[in-house]
Structures are given as structure tokens and as C-alpha cells.
Amino acid sequence: MSASTLSGKPARRFWGWGYLRDGLTEDELRGVHRLLAPLGPVGPALPEPQLADYALTPSRGRLPESLSALVSSTAYDRITHCYGKGFADVARMWMRHVPHAPDWVAFPRTEADITDVLDWASRSNVAVVPFGGGTSVVGGVEAAVGDGYAATLSLDLERFDQVLEVDTTSRAALVQAGVLGPDLEAKLRPHGLTLRHFPQSFEFSTLGGWIATRAGGHYAMQYTHIDDFVESTRTVTPAGVVETRRLPGSGAGPAPDRLIIGSEGTMGVITQAWMRLQSRPTFRASASVAFDDVIGAAACVRALSQSGLQPSNCRLLDAREVAFAGVGDRRSPTLVLGFESADHPLAAWMSRSLELVADHGGRWDPQAVAESMRPAGEQPAAHRSGAAGDWRNAFIRMPYWRDETTRLGAIFDTFESAITWDRFESFYDGVRRDVESAIERITGHASALSCRFTHVYPDGPAPYFTFLARGSSSGDIASALARWRDIKLACNEAVVRHGGTSTHHHAVGRDHRNAYEIEVPPLMRQAFAGAKSVLDPHGVMNPGVLFDPAGRAVGIRGVLEPVKGAPL
Structure with a gap:
């Protein structure tokens, strides 16, 4: 029996996102069908997959007896470690198509166990794929390594889930890499501390996965990439252990941690890291700001990003995004602006920010802003109500919607990038034009991209695009997957050709490698x-x-x- 089945956590969907208990409500299911209505007829909803639906080839190779207690070849473990959670992954799970299932899944308990697994893999020509929480959306955990390897092994650190030490003086903690986001925060809460890193995958992703993929958190400015929080790392590689020194900063040559952060499991297995923490916030302030046009709104965000005010949230949604997510008035480009602090009230910061907003023609509800700044303990969770709350709810539920639209044969996906401010307008227009044209050519049906800023820097934003496209006239998932492949390649080409990065925070994996x-x-x-x-x-x-x-x-x-x- 695998470690997964002994964890005591609720049962998860091995074919899609989340826990079995957290499926879409009847209202949400009706919302999915309203969303898909402009695409025309969709296919019948496929029955939920069962383990018996999948045909697995026998595990290749011989496992040494010394590893038998650590390694599983059960159908459940092999299937749950086949893919990540991107569109293509979910589509193939609905298709019951798992040609590259790992031959083995290892659940090590100690670093010595990892060393033993890597030694055997190196001697036996077995490819090792570190799994993290399995939430990759870019093909980063798929065991598709070709015929040059004798077998493949997925390595899961779910047993490395402890906070080993907390340094309250320096505000840092030594954390094992397999800990999931909610468990990490629960272990830090008694100390009044937080990592303050909340990616969309927070509930199901791990610290090691965040570090390996240079993950970005929910917060738009200041500390947002996991890079900002890493103080030191410890990595078990096939050649030995690499542990960096714990320091607040160093000028001693190229930083070794920078080779590990973003290495996506290609160098070794991150087992633990010292992470910089923050005090838990007790003061908050928020505003929802509407604009007449997205370019003017972007100019306002640029002013905010260069002001030194450092809002915790500065998320701009274009008109199509607010309509899609059901935010604000559903038609005006909207800025979700927020501040938080563990040290001081935020009225001065919000007041100055709203002066900049007014300079750029933004509109907001003063009463709602005032309500958001009530003293700690009296706040009506303003950061979870209004436009901010609407966006947060849509953000959290979006993967569940994606699973259902995929089940019906539609293509619902995202891609993201980053660009400097001087090139943003041409980038925004060019990427939308090129990708929308590609989608119409590939599917025979028009599709409009929506866009939001996930992160903002003084020198530029990180635009994040969402699209919904017809998979096939019959709802056939295989046809949808073939169309998605061509659309994905068009997205990759567009963002790079217009000067952006191939990925801002989703990582490279296989899907962005070209x-x-x-x-x-x-x-x-x-x-x-x-x-x-x-x-x-x-x-x-x-x-x-x-x-x-x-x-x-x-x-x-x-x-x-x-x-x-x-x-x-």
C-alpha cells in the first residue's frame, strides 16, 4: 500500500483537480454550460474514470529487495503519478490514455532512502522524475523520456512534511520539501509567522515543488516569487548532497541556490530549505477600482508599481476577464488593490494610492474602502468580499471548472508571460491578435482572450491570458487535445516573438521548452x-x-x- 493511501487526508481525484468531496455545485455546473453555450453543441459528459479503466503495461526492470519497502508499482500509485494537472493532462485522463505511466513510484522516508534510490537508478539507467505535489501544468512531472531508459520512477516526498526548526529571532524556518501549503501554514501559525506564499495550487503543491519551479504566489508585488523567500537549500543529487549556507545575503560568486531554484528536478531532489518568514498580518485595506479602458488602467498600475507603496495586491483584470470571472460590473477593466501589514495601519498607503488612481481616471466606492480598514478583529473580511472576493472565489474554483469543460470536449486553458512597461501595449495587442487568429484557424470558431496581471514590477507586468475554444463539433476529447497542441505551440511562439518570457511562473517543463x-x-x-x-x-x-x-x-x-x- 502506498504512502498516499495511508495519509489520512480526504480522497483526491486522481484524474483531475482537488478532493472528491469538492466537486462543482449544481449552480456551478449550470454556469459551465452557460460558459460553453457560445461554442455550440458540446459532447455528453463522460463518466468519471475508475482505476480499472486504464490499461497499464507491466513495470519494467527488477527492483532490488532493499528498496521494496519504499517503492510501489500499484495501479493507483502509477496512475496518480502519470501526469500533472494541466489541460493536456486532464484530457488524457478523461481519455483513459496513460502510455507513459511511471514503472515505479518511490516514497522515501529519509535522505538515505533517496540516495539509495538515486544510486540504483543511476546504475540501472532508470529515469527519476521528482513529483512534488503533482500540480505541474507544463508537463513537468510526466515520465515521457523515450526508449533510451530501462524504466522510469516517480519520486514522491510526501513523507518529508515537517517544519524541523523555527528561528523566531531571524524570522526563518527549516522546512522539509514535501510539506503541502496548508500544512506548512498550520505549523507556522502558532509562532505568529507565515511564509505568505499562496499560488493557485497552494492546497495541493509542496515547498520543494515551489522552489524547483520558481513558483509565484498570489501577491502581486513585493515578495511574490519563491526566490524571495529561500535562505538556503539542501539537495540530494546522484553525485552527492549539495547544501548551501544559511545567510541573509552573500556576494561570494554566483549563488549556488540559483542553480537549484528553477531546476525542475533536473539536478537532484530538494529535501529541505531554510525559508524567510513574515509576521502574520493584522492590518488590511482594499479597494476595487473601475476604469474605462485597460491601457489607461495599465498606466495607473505602472504608477503604483513605481511609487514604492508596495501594495500586496495590484491585480488588473481587463474587460473580458471581469466578464468571465463575474467581477465588479462585469464590463469595466478593474483593479483589485490591497495592502496588508503586521506592523501599522494602512490608511496613509491607501490614501496615496487612491490619489494615483484618481489621476488615472479610476473609480471606487469610498465607503467600501473605509470599511476595509476597520481595526483588526472588526474587519468583515473585506479582502474576501466585493470584487476582491469575487476574484478570489473564481481563482480558487477555476481548476474545477476546467476539469468539467475538458470532460465536455472544450478547450479551456491559460498561458502567462512578463514584459517591460514600454512594450506592454504592443505585446498585449499582438499576443491577443495572433493567438485569437490561431485559435480561429485551428478550430474554425472565434475565441476571445481575456487577460489579467498576476504580478507587477516597477519595470513591467506579468500578463496572464485565458481562452476558451471549441475542441470539436462532437465533443471528442482526442480531437480537442490535438487542437490544443497546435494552440499551445501558437501561444509559445506569440509570447516569445512579441518580446515576452516563455513563462513567468508556470515553469518550463516540456510544454514551454521549444x-x-x-x-x-x-x-x-x-x-x-x-x-x-x-x-x-x-x-x-x-x-x-x-x-x-x-x-x-x-x-x-x-x-x-x-x-x-x-x-x-
């Missing part, structure tokens, strides 16, 4: 591969993600496997 290879200079990719050859001399760690191991042509593979003769 764009990543354009974005990152070839010499640097060779340098990264050289570092991998030292830490992982046999090239067994997550091959094909980010880059191929030296001397081994893996390629992208997975759902974006290029056709023969096509460039990567």
Missing part, C-alpha cells in the same frame, strides 16, 4: 547542461525537462512531441 530554447542563449543552456553532467553524471534526473542530458537525445516528447522532421 520557447525556452529561443529565450535562453544556447551557450547558457550548454552551461546548465554542464552543471547537470556533474551533479547527475548518468543523466537520470527528469530527462527532457529544460534540456537534454549531455550525450542523450531525449527531446520534448509527451503531448508536445514534434512531428518527424520538425524543429524543436
Whole structure:
């Protein structure tokens, strides 16, 4: 029996997002059908998958007796570690299509166990895929490594789930990498501290996964990327253990942690990290601001980002996004603005921010703002009501909606990037034009992209696009998946061609690798591969993600496997 089945947590959907108990309500199901109505007829809802629906090939290779207590080959464990939680992953689960299921799933209890697993894998030519919480949306945990490996093993650190030490003086904690977001916050709460890192996947993702993928949290400014919180890391690689020194900062050459952060399981297995913490906030202030047009609203966000006021939330939604998410008046570009502090009231910060908002033609409800700044203990959770609350609810429930639209044969997905302010308007217009044109060409049906800013910096925003497209006229998921592949490649091309990054916080995985290879200079990719050859001399760690191991042509593979003769 796997560690997963012994965890005592509620049963999860192995084929999609979340817990079984947290499915869509009847009202939400009606909302899904209203959302899909402009696409025309959709397919009948497929029955929910059962384990018996999936045909698995027998596990390859022989497992040494010394690892038998750590490693599982049950159908449940192999299937639940097949994919992440992106559109293509969920579509293939609805299709009952698992051609690249890992042969084995390891649940180590100690670093010595990890070392034993990596030693065996290196000797036996077994590819090892660190799983994290399995919430990757970019093909980052899929065991699609080609025929050059004898077998594949998914490595799950769910037993590494403790906060080992808390330093209240320095406001930091030593945390094991397999801890899930809610469990981490629960363990920090008695100390009055928080990591304050809340990605959309927070409930089901792990600290190690956040570090490995350079995850971005919910907060729009100030401390938002996991990079900002990492004080030191400890990583078990096939060549040995790499532990960095715990320091507030250092100028001693290139920072070793920067090689680990964002390495996506290609260098080794992150087992623990010292993380910078913050005191839990007791003061909050929020405002919902409507604008006449998104470009004027973006100018306001730029002014806020360069003001030094550092709002915790500065999330701009364009007109299509507010209509889609049911925010505000459902038609005006809307800025969700918020502040929080553990130290001081925020009236002065909000007052100055609203002066900047007024300078750019924004409109807000003064009474709602005043209500949001009532003393701690008297606040009516203003940050969870109004436009901010509407957005938060839509944000949390969106993966459940995506699962259901996929089940009906539609394509509902997102992609994200970042761009400097001087190029934002042309980027926004160009990406929307190019991707909308591609979707119409691929599906034969028009689709409008919506956009929001997930994060904002003094030198530019991180635009996040959402689209809904017809999968097929009959609701066939296989046809929808084929169309999604072409749309995804068009999205990758558009964001890079218009000057943005291939990914701001979703990571590279396999789905963004063709764009990543354009974005990152070839010499640097060779340098990264050289570092991998030292830490992982046999090239067994997550091959094909980010880059191929030296001397081994893996390629992208997975759902974006290029056709023969096509460039990567």
C-alpha cells in the first residue's frame, strides 16, 4: 500500500483537480454550460474514470529487495503519478490514455532512502522524475523520456512534511520539501509567522515543488516569487548532497541556490530549505477600482508599481476577464488593490494610492474602502468580499471548472508571460491578435482572450491570458487535445516573438521548452547542461525537462512531441 493511501487526508481525484468531496455545485455546473453555450453543441459528459479503466503495461526492470519497502508499482500509485494537472493532462485522463505511466513510484522516508534510490537508478539507467505535489501544468512531472531508459520512477516526498526548526529571532524556518501549503501554514501559525506564499495550487503543491519551479504566489508585488523567500537549500543529487549556507545575503560568486531554484528536478531532489518568514498580518485595506479602458488602467498600475507603496495586491483584470470571472460590473477593466501589514495601519498607503488612481481616471466606492480598514478583529473580511472576493472565489474554483469543460470536449486553458512597461501595449495587442487568429484557424470558431496581471514590477507586468475554444463539433476529447497542441505551440511562439518570457511562473517543463530554447542563449543552456553532467553524471534526473542530458537525445516528447522532421 502506498504512502498516499495511508495519509489520512480526504480522497483526491486522481484524474483531475482537488478532493472528491469538492466537486462543482449544481449552480456551478449550470454556469459551465452557460460558459460553453457560445461554442455550440458540446459532447455528453463522460463518466468519471475508475482505476480499472486504464490499461497499464507491466513495470519494467527488477527492483532490488532493499528498496521494496519504499517503492510501489500499484495501479493507483502509477496512475496518480502519470501526469500533472494541466489541460493536456486532464484530457488524457478523461481519455483513459496513460502510455507513459511511471514503472515505479518511490516514497522515501529519509535522505538515505533517496540516495539509495538515486544510486540504483543511476546504475540501472532508470529515469527519476521528482513529483512534488503533482500540480505541474507544463508537463513537468510526466515520465515521457523515450526508449533510451530501462524504466522510469516517480519520486514522491510526501513523507518529508515537517517544519524541523523555527528561528523566531531571524524570522526563518527549516522546512522539509514535501510539506503541502496548508500544512506548512498550520505549523507556522502558532509562532505568529507565515511564509505568505499562496499560488493557485497552494492546497495541493509542496515547498520543494515551489522552489524547483520558481513558483509565484498570489501577491502581486513585493515578495511574490519563491526566490524571495529561500535562505538556503539542501539537495540530494546522484553525485552527492549539495547544501548551501544559511545567510541573509552573500556576494561570494554566483549563488549556488540559483542553480537549484528553477531546476525542475533536473539536478537532484530538494529535501529541505531554510525559508524567510513574515509576521502574520493584522492590518488590511482594499479597494476595487473601475476604469474605462485597460491601457489607461495599465498606466495607473505602472504608477503604483513605481511609487514604492508596495501594495500586496495590484491585480488588473481587463474587460473580458471581469466578464468571465463575474467581477465588479462585469464590463469595466478593474483593479483589485490591497495592502496588508503586521506592523501599522494602512490608511496613509491607501490614501496615496487612491490619489494615483484618481489621476488615472479610476473609480471606487469610498465607503467600501473605509470599511476595509476597520481595526483588526472588526474587519468583515473585506479582502474576501466585493470584487476582491469575487476574484478570489473564481481563482480558487477555476481548476474545477476546467476539469468539467475538458470532460465536455472544450478547450479551456491559460498561458502567462512578463514584459517591460514600454512594450506592454504592443505585446498585449499582438499576443491577443495572433493567438485569437490561431485559435480561429485551428478550430474554425472565434475565441476571445481575456487577460489579467498576476504580478507587477516597477519595470513591467506579468500578463496572464485565458481562452476558451471549441475542441470539436462532437465533443471528442482526442480531437480537442490535438487542437490544443497546435494552440499551445501558437501561444509559445506569440509570447516569445512579441518580446515576452516563455513563462513567468508556470515553469518550463516540456510544454514551454521549444520557447525556452529561443529565450535562453544556447551557450547558457550548454552551461546548465554542464552543471547537470556533474551533479547527475548518468543523466537520470527528469530527462527532457529544460534540456537534454549531455550525450542523450531525449527531446520534448509527451503531448508536445514534434512531428518527424520538425524543429524543436
